[in-house]
Amino acid sequence: MSYAIQWLRSLLFNAQMYVAMLVVGILYLPAAVWSREGAIAGCHAYCRWVRWTAGWMIGLKVEIRGTPPTDEVMVAPKHQSFLDVLMIYGAMPRGKFIFKAILKYAPVIGQFGLRIGCIPVDRGKRGQAIKQMLADVQAGRALPGQLIIYPQGTRIAPGVKAPYKIGTGALYRELGQPVVPVATNVGVFWPKRGVYRHQGTAVFEFLPRIAPGLEIADFMRRLETAVETASDKLAAEARFPLRGL
Template structure:
């Protein structure tokens, strides 16, 4: 019952507050990218405050997260990590579903922020656009963030990797830093109730450039699922 009440309060406070940050991000578009970074980061800080004090969820990072010169491949179990990456990384270029850009105000603000959208239904065309956006992010010394499984996966259930991470790895010629996490223990993929506790982000061993696709995918898959116990 306590978790249910906390979840209700969190939902009301967070989504009402998100409206303010979304409007602020949209309004900052004419002022250029350096200005627009403030609203998403503030939104992520606000979300962490809501998690910490309304849900009782803390985040612990084991290891050092790279802030440039790498592709960061994260496990994806809950909405939690989609906001945390804006708090934990400096100016991240995030790979995510292009259909999210249809959200009013939020979509244009995300484009201005420099996200890397992927339209899965367009196949090779989507991959080319993703690689072009990825190269632009690298030129700006921004970390490229990707959820290689492509969708949220219940805790304890590893899923096959999408081809996007291998394409980025080859085209950008950057090392991959895999990150395991266990948010799904407290925050169900589809459930409404969130539970108090600690979510761990565990930074794995850096995977160097130049490896065969099969090897790099196997190493990423093993590393991001290190907390799937």
């Protein structure tokens, strides 16, 4: 019976979350049209709403560990669910994502994403996409903020290993900025697919910076080791079974 109740609570939470996205998009549209700051304010308002409703509707709390950056850096998080997009963005003042090109056509997400400085990338074109991404990022440097790129490119469930893509290393070399890795265990509570959301505390941990100037191969090894090791520890903390922990 408890599973059925939590499933229903999850369904209601998911539904209101998308309704709220539309409402916030409409309410903040004039401010977003007027300025980038207005669009950022709208996005932060939505992040706060989702965090608040997740706490009392489905019993999913959020804990932020470490120090979210406020300066010009790259941020390289573990991607496990839609919630990590919102909570990592909401923890920083002016985040802007590298995101799939198709998302720029999505209602609200696409319009606000482009307005806050997100950069769409066609992942299917590989080498050409990396060149275009580098050009677009350089063009967008006039918009200050924290550039967020998911090194694995997609949502990866806890305990599942997947390669880190070279585009993150190319950006690291091109921009010459510090990189802040971010670990999480949110996928334990918010699976990649399905309605059900588990109760508990999802942790998002901003890890020590990786300084600029490393060779790409060395940087990629350090990034992967930092994010995967910390994310596995957080999953184990949430009592998710992982081999070797």
